[in-house]
Amino acid sequence: MLGIVFSEFTQMVEDKFSMDTLDDILDASQNPHDGSYTAVGVYEHKELIDLVVALSEKTGVPADDLVQAFGEHMLARFNELYPMFFQDQDDMFKFLEGIEKRIHSEVRKLYPSAELPMIDWECPEPNIMQLHYKSGRPFAALALGLAKGCIAHFNESCEITMEGSPTDAIITLKRVPR
Ligand code: HEM
Structure with missing residues (x-):
């Protein structure tokens, strides 16, 4: 999955929740890139799923609703x-x-x-x-x-x-x- 998807996701988490929430879910999901993605880099899509699951656990919002x-x-x-x-x-x-x-x-x-x-x-x-x-x-x-x-x-x-x-x-x- 392209880095642009990850950078948009992490930016959205920062804007709609907070910088702290983003830090917490990066930690909780043991994000291997510490949230730094280059737009044209390619990363495992599982990493995005892990971030979504961590955000869902932290906020109580169902994962599907977050992805939508x-x-x-x-x-x-x-x-x-x-x-x-x-x-x-x-x-x-x-x-x-x-x-x-x-x-x-x-x-x-x-x-x-x-x-x-x-x-x-x-x-x-x-x-x-x-x-x-x-x-x-x-x-x-x-x-x-x-x-x-x-x-x-x-x-x-x-x-x-x-x-x-x-x-x-x-x-x-x-x-x-x-
Ligand atoms: C101008 C509009 C659009 C652009 C520029 C665009 C571009 C992209 C890009 C850059 C990716 C990431 C590919 C990757 O991570 O390797 C992507 C993935 C995806 N696109 Fe589009 N897209 C557009 C519209 C849409 C629309 C309208 C839909 C569905 C209704 C859609 C469905 C998807 C899905 C579901 C993925 C995730 C990859 C997957 O499910 O396998 N896209 N798209």
């Missing part, structure tokens, strides 16, 4: 870090259709060692989109949070649900009247 909140935060950060993927995008379903071919494929060119999930899509009805997340890493809750971040970014009124497992899940987005 991190996903929402990441989408807003991606908008700041990679504005080119958001320019000229005014339709959320079109944006989501392009995760695999338009976005992650470019990410792979920028960072050849990026470990990316497979995200297929289908629209069984015009107002419903299903994203199929499949990965060697158990981050379905992160995908759900990123999709929620998209709803906020595009200012959509959408119901969102997920079923499946942490490595293989279907996220359903349904546009509903406000």
Whole structure:
């Protein structure tokens, strides 16, 4: 997993909780890098899971909720870090259709060692989109949070649900009247 994910996570913990909380979870999870990550370095994804588990234990917030909140935060950060993927995008379903071919494929060119999930899509009805997340890493809750971040970014009124497992899940987005 790229260092950028870790530096965004540790920054979020500092901002939403505190510097002390971050220090505590780095200690509790015996973090091998003491919280210092370089953006293009590659680290074990297990290290992120250990940090999330430690944060969950410290704050009492369920781990899945923390990962989801991190996903929402990441989408807003991606908008700041990679504005080119958001320019000229005014339709959320079109944006989501392009995760695999338009976005992650470019990410792979920028960072050849990026470990990316497979995200297929289908629209069984015009107002419903299903994203199929499949990965060697158990981050379905992160995908759900990123999709929620998209709803906020595009200012959509959408119901969102997920079923499946942490490595293989279907996220359903349904546009509903406000
Ligand atoms: C402009 C938007 C996006 C950018 C720039 C982007 C970029 C990235 C980057 C850099 C990583 C880290 C790869 C690594 O650690 O090696 C990543 C991972 C991931 N991305 Fe995206 N992404 C975007 C949108 C999305 C969206 C909308 C979703 C899902 C709805 C998504 C799902 C994921 C997931 C779940 C991972 C974690 C790795 C895994 O599960 O295997 N991404 N993405």
